């Protein structure tokens with residue numbers, strides 16, 4: 096049974112990581128495309144229109160990959176997590192089906208029109224189709240996060256005698272207190288990714304002295320969007336999410352922050368340290384006292400429960416991975432703010448285009464927003480353990496009763512092979 | 519309420535097969551008949567431009583099934599685990615092929631992806647047919663052995679095949695001679711549909727030849743259809759009862775026959791879109807007839823221990839289904855609007871269009 100869950104989880108983690116590489120770019124990029132197109136409508140400078148069309152091509156390729164990697168995600172609920180699907184399908188099926196109807200159709204229909212229909216439609220309508228693509232992709236984020244929010248913090252349900260969750264209140268799914276902070280944080284994080292991509296293409300053009308006119312446009316837009324979104328990702332939305340976790344998943348919070356022992360008064364914030372699971376402490380720790388209590392509750396000496404307050408089987412099962420994921424996300428977020436602030440400063444002093452080291456830094460930073468997004472999700476998903484539906488349905492009770500681990504391993508290897516072919 | 523969602527999902531599935539069916543079919547035709555580079559180019563383009571918006575219909579059908587019949591979704595997706603994952607691999611692989619083909623100019627590169635596009639389209643058509651065959655044949659629900667079930671009555675697991683390849687053993691596999699026949703019907707049907715699509719959408723040099731191909735495939739289809747009806751009686755003797763009890767269900771087989779008979783006159787049909795409509799009828803009629811013959815069962819049990827899965831014993835709660843009805847109607851209306859806008863702007867032959875892909 097144990098290794099059964101292990102392969103199911105590994106396969107899910109692998110395929111969702113594969114999937115999430117694409118939507119995190121498309122969701123943010125669609126916003127930037129709408130921005131370029133809007134600028135063009137205002138000032139009629141051809142450059143902006145070309146920028147919008149150029150990025151729509153990149154969008155289209157990523158969208159296609161998003162579709163093909165997304166279909167396995169949806170199927171896997173049934174194939175690998177059949178018991179989970181049977182028990183909760185009446186609830187999360189709602190949000191998943193709405194995603195299909197309201198966002199994927201919108202996105203895919205108008206994407207084709209945006210790419211092929213500019214001459215047929217005229218500029219205003221062309222802008223509108225771009226806007227609808229944006230709306231579709233953000234709606235998709237909204238519905239999938241509503242699904243995830245329900246698993247993190249279940250609301251509006253009733254549990255029948257046979258263990259089935261049935262929907263009791265439809266609108267509760269969307270007024271879930273977990274949803275809005277997670278949605279805003281996640282969407283801004285995807286704007287971070289796309290801003291970095293846009294800025295780095297710009298930096299590349301400038302460094303190579305090719306298409307420098309576009310290079311400057313991309314760099315400038317990327318840096319401005321990048322700084323604004325990086326700041327908003329940390330504050331208020333990151334902070335807001337942290338408060339939610341502390342309130343609704345205190346065990347996960349202790350593990351994320353690396354608090355092994357409850358302190359008498361205010362909790363310290365850990366900057367560096369390696370979780371030592373044998374002695375249950377952090378090795379080589381550097382921490383600042385009382386800050387965590389203040390950040391979380393605005394009270395310097397508020398007590399925050401450590402992991403010693405929870406039963407072993409209530410805590411996430413992979414604490415080091417959870418702890419590192421969280422710290423990588425937050426650490427990278429801080430670096431992004433720093434780099435983008437520096438870049439904006441030089442942009443303002445009109446020097447940015449000549450400072451090579453900074454341009455190279457921007458160019459090579461591209462993979463890191465992807466890593467921050469993925470580790471952010473690892474934090475959320477590992478923190479939810481050992482539950483599939485927090486507090487109610489254990490992960491071990493959600494897998495397919497009839498699929499053996501040998502078969503799962505086989506199919507996992509197949510997915511790995513497919514990813515390999517892709518590159 | 520269950521009935522509404524059953525019909526809605528059936529419609530979405532049928533639309534999916536009509537739409538994505540033509541690009542699977544284009545792949546099959548491409549594999550066997552396209553010889554010149556120019557034709558290959560335009561055929562892959564006629565599939566490449568549209569498949570991703572077509573596959574949205576599959577996603578929608580999956581989502582609706584999950585929402586309305588969670589127990590069925592859980593049972594079928596875990597029970598047909600291996601074939602479904604193979605289908606997923608093929609879908610991903612085929613898409614990669616279509617997207618990669620144009621990336622480099624080397625002939626060998628193109629040939630590799632052309633072959634993989636053709637072969638994966640063919641296998642997908644075969645697997646979809648086999649899937650339908652499995653549904654109408656039924657499975658060993660609860661994995662019963664000597665009267666004892668290994669799982670709850672709505673779970674099962676099928677191996678890819680059983681060494682006897684017979685649909686009548688206690689534990690039939692996914693692939694047996696009966697499901698293979700249904701799989702072949704799917705391949706032939708989609709090949710006809712794909713050929714019609716190519717004729718409709720492109721000016722390829724094989725268009726004239728394809729009409730002859732359609733005629734021959736249609737003969738094969740007629741033979742297979744009659745043959746499958748006979749063996750179906752043998753596999754499941756009650757398969758036609760629904761039609762005698764509720765004669766109005768006969769409309770579906772009639773739709774199928776209209777398509778089948780109509781296509782014999784393929785060479786006389788003036789408008790390409792009419793031929794395409796006929797092969798669409800073939801697909802719609804075929805799927806609807808199979809579903810109607812089972813109704814209200816959606817997955818028959820081949821043992822006597824567990825009852826069949828029906829739309830009533832696998833559905834979500836009444837409240838859930840009725841709120842979904844409200845947003846579902848809005849959603850459907852919007853989709854129809856998008857669809858009309860899109861089709862009006864993107865009609866015509868694709869060779870003449872500047873798509874700047």
Ligand code: HDD
Pocket residue numbers: 247276277278280281282284285287288328329330332333334336337338340347424425426427428429431464467468469470471472473474475476478479
């Ligand atoms: C560019 C990406 C990125 C960056 C720089 C950050 N985040 Fe983040 N974070 C995400 C990308 C992300 C994410 C992938 O988008 C997550 C996963 C789930 C979600 O809704 O958003 C997330 C989740 C997430 C959670 C919820 C974890 C859970 O549900 O258990 C918290 C508490 C934070 N973040 C906090 C922060 C803080 C305090 C940051 C300060 C710099 C920060 N994040 C930067």
Ligand code: HEM
Pocket residue numbers: 104105107108111112115176239240242243246468469472473476477480482483490
């Ligand atoms: C919003 C939609 C999402 C839903 C509904 C969802 C649901 C799930 C489910 C059902 C599992 C398997 C059971 C488990 O191990 O808990 C899982 C695990 C996992 N997911 Fe998500 N997930 C979502 C988004 C993501 C994203 C975007 C990522 C990362 C890019 C991600 C990363 C992971 C990882 C790493 C695991 C494995 C965790 C473990 O095994 O401990 N998830 N998720």
Ligand code: HEM
Pocket residue numbers: 111114115117118119121122157158159160161162163164165166167168169199202203232233235236239240281573574577
């Ligand atoms: C387990 C979780 C998930 C499932 C089951 C899932 C399912 C899918 C499916 C089936 C598609 C293809 C849609 C189509 O045919 O157009 C898709 C695409 C997409 N998904 Fe996911 N997805 C998951 C996680 C996520 C997450 C966490 C996000 C972002 C917050 C996301 C955002 C998108 C977007 C924006 C698309 C459109 C394609 C693209 O832009 O790349 N998905 N997803």
